[in-house]
Amino acid sequence: MKPVSRRDAALVREGNNANKYNVLISDNDGDASFPYRIAERYHCKGFLGSGGSGLVFKAWDDMLQRMVAIKFIRNPSFVARQRLVAEARALAKVNHPSICSIYDIGEPVDEHSSLFMVMELIEGPRLAELAGKLTTTQAIKLIHKLAEGVSELHAVGLVHNDINPGNVIITQQGNEEPMPTLIDLSIAGRPSKQSRPKGFGVTPLFCAPEQREDNEIAADMLEKVDIYSLGALLLFLVSGQAPSKNPAAQLKTIRRRCSPPLRKFILRCLAESPKKRFSSMAEVVGILGELSYYKPNRQPAILAASAGVIVALSVLVTTQLTPSAWSDDEDSEGLVNQASMHALYATQLMHEGKGREARQQAQKSIQHYRQAITLSDGQTIEPLLRLVDFVVTQQQLFSQSELSALLLDTLSLAENINSEQPQLAFAMAKIYYHLAKLHQPRTNVYQRWLEHAKTAIERALSIQPDTPHYRTLECKIDALQNQSSGGTC
Structure with missing residues (x-):
């Protein structure tokens, strides 16, 4: 099959005429075809759409006997081809259900045509279809899973650059929770001294402010672009609207759906200056995990957990712990809610075999209880009662020396309350x-x-x-x- 004309290729790229798709990808016998010849092992099964950087087709891999997605990258230069190959190798090292897997990359048969990338075929609704339709907890959990995948991407030295509702597909198997998968990975790139040109393959409503400017983005700030986009996605899911120039005002209109800690988290992700956002995607993952268990005015579920659930704690009662990145609630009740949430999350982490993370959450729980006791200044004894219940109910989780130190420290707090x-x-x-x-x-x-x-x-x-x-x-x-x-x- 001959390469498509520039006019036809442009029509496909821009999606201006659906009929042109049929002309482009169909032979006389009705079978779908790629725009260029590639290895015979791949059989085209239909046109899926055009992304920010190329055309995507559904295909059958005859050798491995599976369906795949094949993307033809638009007109890359020689240097761009080499970069894409290097980045595909890095992507191939990422193994996370929220990141579309890369299977192969290669050159078409026709000279001067397009590089192609063979990827995992992900089919399902786009995240864009779920805006405003999920509960707040469901939205947080989806973005949490997505952040875990992007964190893996960052770990191999890549940033995505264009996380938006159209680039995330939702799949679900049986009774399992929905899984978001990030696609259009061909625009992911390694941080370098210079960022991509202004407007390169990005979605304006969900891209960071620095992506819309002419100035270069410093290499150590490029990951902050993805952090901004994830915050924008979360705001989109919770509110049903893309971020405006004043996200704080948007969040005020959905106070009932958006707790104070969640509002603070989103606003920090969407900070105008990259330096004011979270330091890394790993930090974002941790805080989203905490937020997914935030239950205002609820007794800590950890206290009702079965006796077989052990949260391994390492309590340093004489050490002042660093406050959680989003815990600046000004009232005792808010701190107690956070403490309860951390305790519940610690239990869940231990169920998942993540002992180190569980210890971190337990430390935060105790820290917040103490802060609430100090802040209440004897006006309420509820924070102290919660802390005592936590310690004595879960005492089997501590070594004797840890438990003794913690009980003495709690006793000191109690003796200072005049009631x-x-x-x-x-x-x-x-x-x-x-x-x-x-x-x-x-x-x-x-x-x-x-x-x-x-x-x-x-x-x-x-x-x-x-x-x-x-x-x-x-x-x-x-x-x-x-x-x-x-x-x-």
Whole structure:
């Protein structure tokens, strides 16, 4: 088959006339054909569309017996061809379900025609079709998965440059959660001293401000382009609108769908200056994971998790932990919500076998509880009660020394609260009781903690004598004093 004319190729590239597609890709016998001859192992099965950098066809790979997608790259120069080959090799190293796999790259038979790339065939609705139709949590989880894939892309030294709703296809197998897959990878490139020319293969509504300017983008800032685009996608899914020049105003119109931490996350992604965005896609992945478990005014689900779920914690109670990148809530309630979310996410991470990440989330949970206690300044004891519940309910997750240090630190916070509420006395009794259990081999210390526990629980019962769980703890304290098992409590 002869190469298409410049006029026909232009019509296909711009998509100005659907009938021209049929003329271009069909032979007289009705079978679809590529615009140029390539290896005979590939049989054209139809035209899929035109992307930012080429024409895409559905094809059958006769050798490997599978359907594939083949993209013909538009008129690359010799230098561009070499660069695309190098980048395809890097892409081939990426193995993530959110990144379309690259199978092959090669030259067509016809001279002066087009480079082609053989890719995984991904079929399904585009992300653009889901704008405003998902719950906030569903939207966050989709972008979280996408960010994981882009993070893998960055890890091999590539940036995508044009993440937009049309470049993401949603697939779903059975009862599994939907999986977003990023396509049109032929415009992905390695960071270099100079960025791509202004407007090269990008989608204006979702590209970063620096991509629309004439100035070159510094190599160490190129990954921030993808961070901006992911933030724009998340805003698009939650609000149903592409980002405007004032995304903060857009977010105010959807307050009920967009929690304060989520608003802060999106606005940081969409910061005008790349330097004000997140430092890396890996950081974005971590925070999106946290946000997907953010549940305002909800008890921490980790406390109701089965006893078999172990979150390995390394608690350094004397070390001030770095605040989460998006945790600048100004009220105690917001910090408690964040603490609960981190605890729940830690549980999920442990289910997935990600111990290191789970420890990080658990540390953040404890940190936020402490910040909430300090911020409340005794006006509410809820943050302290949550922290005590977390520590004593999950104490099997700590080493003895870690647990002892954490209980003592929590006790110090409790003693600084001036309140006659029975719940506070009960919380302190629990701390004393568990400190006594930890120090049973040291008789003097053990007895001292037991005496404190007894005094505290009696104070709680003097105010609310008919509270069942107060009575249960009193029974356990008495049993420990009498060296019995406390099994009847």
